[in-house]
Amino acid sequence: xxxxxxxxxxxxxxxxxxxxxxxxxxxxxxxxxxxxxxxxxxxxxxxxxxxxxxxxxxxxxxxxxxxxxxxxxxxxxxxxxxxxxxxxxxxxxxxxxxxxxxxxxxxxxxxxxxxxxxxxxxxxxxxxxxxxxxxxxxxxxxxxxxxxxxxxxxxxxxxxxxxxxxxxxxxxxxxxxxxxxxxxxxxxxxxxxxxxxxxxxxxxxxxxxxxxxxxxxxxxxxxxxxxxxxxxxxxxxxxxxxxxxxxxxxxxxxxxxxxxxxxxxxxxxxxxxxxxxxxxxxxxxxxxxxxxxxxxxxxxxxxxx
Amino acid sequence: xxxxxxxxxxxxxxxxxxxxxxxxxxxxxxxxxxxxxxxxxxxxxxxxxxxxxxxxxxxxxxxxxxxxxxxxxxxxxxxxxxxxxxxxxxxxxxxxxxxxxxxxxxxxxxxxxxxxxxxxxxxxxxxxxxxxxxxxxxxxxxxxxxxxxxxxxxxxxxxxxxxxxxxxxxxxxxxxxxxxxxxxxxxxxxxxxxxxxxxxxxxxxxxxxxxxxxxxxxxxxxxxxxxxxxxxxxxxxxxxxxxxxxxxxxxxxxxxxxxxxxxxxxxxxxxxxxxxxxxxxxxxxxxxxxxxxxxxxxxxxxxxx
Numbered sequence: 001x002x003x004x005x006x007x008x009x010x011x012x013x014x015x016x017x018x019x020x021x022x023x024x025x026x027x028x029x030x031x032x033x034x035x036x037x038x039x040x041x042x043x044x045x046x047x048x049x050x051x052x053x054x055x056x057x058x059x060x061x062x063x064x065x066x067x068x069x070x071x072x073x074x075x076x077x078x079x080x081x082x083x084x085x086x087x088x089x090x091x092x093x094x095x096x097x098x099x100x101x102x103x104x105x106x107x108x109x110x111x112x113x114x115x116x117x118x119x120x121x122x123x124x125x126x127x128x129x130x131x132x133x134x135x136x137x138x139x140x141x142x143x144x145x146x147x148x149x150x151x152x153x154x155x156x157x158x159x160x161x162x163x164x165x166x167x168x169x170x171x172x173x174x175x176x177x178x179x180x181x182x183x184x185x186x187x188x189x190x191x192x193x194x195x196x197x198x199x200x201x202x203x204x205x206x207x208x209x210x211x212x213x214x215x216x217x218x219x220x221x222x223x224x225x226x227x228x229x230x231x232x233x234x235x236x237x238x239x240x241x242x243x244x245x246x247x248x249x250x251x252x253x254x255x256x257x258x259x260x261x262x263x264x265x266x267x268x269x270x271x272x273x274x275x276x277x278x279x280x281x282x283x284x285x286x287x288x289x290x291x292x293x294x295x296x297x298x299x300x301x302x303x304x305x
Numbered sequence: 306x307x308x309x310x311x312x313x314x315x316x317x318x319x320x321x322x323x324x325x326x327x328x329x330x331x332x333x334x335x336x337x338x339x340x341x342x343x344x345x346x347x348x349x350x351x352x353x354x355x356x357x358x359x360x361x362x363x364x365x366x367x368x369x370x371x372x373x374x375x376x377x378x379x380x381x382x383x384x385x386x387x388x389x390x391x392x393x394x395x396x397x398x399x400x401x402x403x404x405x406x407x408x409x410x411x412x413x414x415x416x417x418x419x420x421x422x423x424x425x426x427x428x429x430x431x432x433x434x435x436x437x438x439x440x441x442x443x444x445x446x447x448x449x450x451x452x453x454x455x456x457x458x459x460x461x462x463x464x465x466x467x468x469x470x471x472x473x474x475x476x477x478x479x480x481x482x483x484x485x486x487x488x489x490x491x492x493x494x495x496x497x498x499x500x501x502x503x504x505x506x507x508x509x510x511x512x513x514x515x516x517x518x519x520x521x522x523x524x525x526x527x528x529x530x531x532x533x534x535x536x537x538x539x540x541x542x543x544x545x546x547x548x549x550x551x552x553x554x555x556x557x558x559x560x561x562x563x564x565x566x567x568x569x570x571x572x573x574x575x576x577x578x579x580x581x582x583x584x585x586x587x588x589x590x591x592x593x594x595x596x597x598x599x600x601x602x603x604x605x606x607x608x609x610x
């Protein structure tokens with residue numbers, strides 16, 4: 001029986017990552033590529049994935065001959081959109097087979113299972129993930145049912161996310177400029193960064209992405225730590241929204257919350273005591289979750305390599 | 306001395322209007338054209354203005370020969386953007402001369418002066434305008450200084466506007482779907498309109514303009530009138546933001562507020578008693594304000610026709 005390999009992909013709007021493991025779970029290499037949100041142009045997403053996979057392959061010292069014995073799992077933001085995965089998988093890939101799911105699902109798999117060479121039942125310990133980065137999303141699987149809370153995107157959802165937190169800072173800075181809210185060091189810092197005139201903020205806001213707003217979220221928490229009342233207000237509101245998502249996951253039956261994402265460490269001290277007590281470190285990351293996805297899709301057909 | 310004519314243009318992101326008056330202030334015709342926000346492509350803005358002017362001319366029964374004796378005033382949304390007016394006026398127009406300003410300024414001129422054949426000092430009665438439509442903007446001129454409050458655009462400003470009010474309805478509908486807020490008839494109506502699934506809302510939100518959100522503002526106020534708690538909450542918050550802008554204008558020295566815009570009649574009953582007492586009907590509209598602008602630019606050179 002030929003050796004098999006497992007490739008995990010974690011793709012989002014700003015970039016994607018790849019990890020290559022052998023059948024025994026040994027890490028062989030990792031790599032990075034460009035944006036791979038499944039809603040983007042499929043040719044671009046494919047190229048980003050192949051770039052990241054190629055980098056992981058080079059890091060492993062192996063050659064492309066292994067791809068035909070490699071089972072790939074893709075966890076991609078945007079994969080929930082109707083038809084997005086079908087369009088992507090209609091393009092040619094060199095792998096033996098591919099399993100695709102959302103990045104929320106692979107993040108949850110990774111957080112629940114850890115290194116996936118011996119995948120068990122990921123529902124066993126009823127973990128839920130709460131990702132707080134540019135966006136925010138609560139996710140778990142309970143009784144075989146997937147549950148997503150929040151995370152429907154900016155600007156109609158994502159309260160508590162970096163993007164909404166940063167946008168609140170910009171909004172309050174404009175209110176302070178207009179005399180509708182008190183001046184504060186945070187408001188001044190935001191206007192100095194973007195403006196200083198409101199007209200410059202208008203021009204800036206014309207071209208912003210959620211990530212542009214999210215850039216100000218760490219500034220909010222930094223000013224909140226020094227006691228700036230406006231920053232404390234925004235941070236407290238954001239933490240309240242995050243608490244809401246966490247408590248909803250717990251109410252629905254989750255036993256623990258794995259707090260993930262670029263702002264996880266920043267927001268954690270602001271969360272309520274009952275939410276803090278439910279937090280638990282993730283066992284693995286989204287790349288290991290993607291590898292677990294590839295393993296799971298092989299169950300019952302492990303000798304076809 | 307040849308007869309002179311005055312053309313007023315009121316241009317925004319969804320369309321523009323034109324009004325033609327003679328020197329004595331008699332209304333000769335009106336017309337409509339396409340979008341004429343000064344931030345849009347200048348060739349398109351020019352064409353929209355010429356279309357509206359041409360329609361007004363046809364309504365008047367006069368012919369294009371009068372344009373060379375016509376003094377035009379353009380009140381354009383986006384005219385405050387650096388370079389926008391210069392780029393537009395670099396294109397050829399058939400009028401004797403053109404004065405351009407923001408639609409806020411011409412709306413304020415119109416509200417303060419009314420039919421502009423005998424323009425006085427528009428600052429005389431210290432009026433301020435508060436436009437509540439897709440966006441929101443408070444504006445006045447006091448002691449020769451222009452004052453704008455709010456209205457820096459969606460999504461970083463415009464609290465109390467139709468766009469923000471509608472977005473709040475969508476946001477709360479998603480929260481209700483996730484179990485983060487109680488269900489309500491408004492939330493159900495919004496999801497039924499856009500969705501019904503959150504995934505469909507995500508797809509919809511990808512392509513929305515502020516006007517798409519503003520479409521839900523009347524629905525919010527209609528449900529609020531029937532006692533829907535969520536709708537009442539959103540309407541009360543929106544009215545509070547509008548009150549803030551009105552009070553700020555009064556604090557700065559305005560003596561009366563002219564409430565304008567597509568949602569003026571809808572939001573008025575929700576405003577606070579002190580704000581209601583400061584409201585006063587506008588004397589004229591933005592088209593007459595644009596004509597007043599053209600008149601003002603002729604002062605001291607009235608015999609050059």
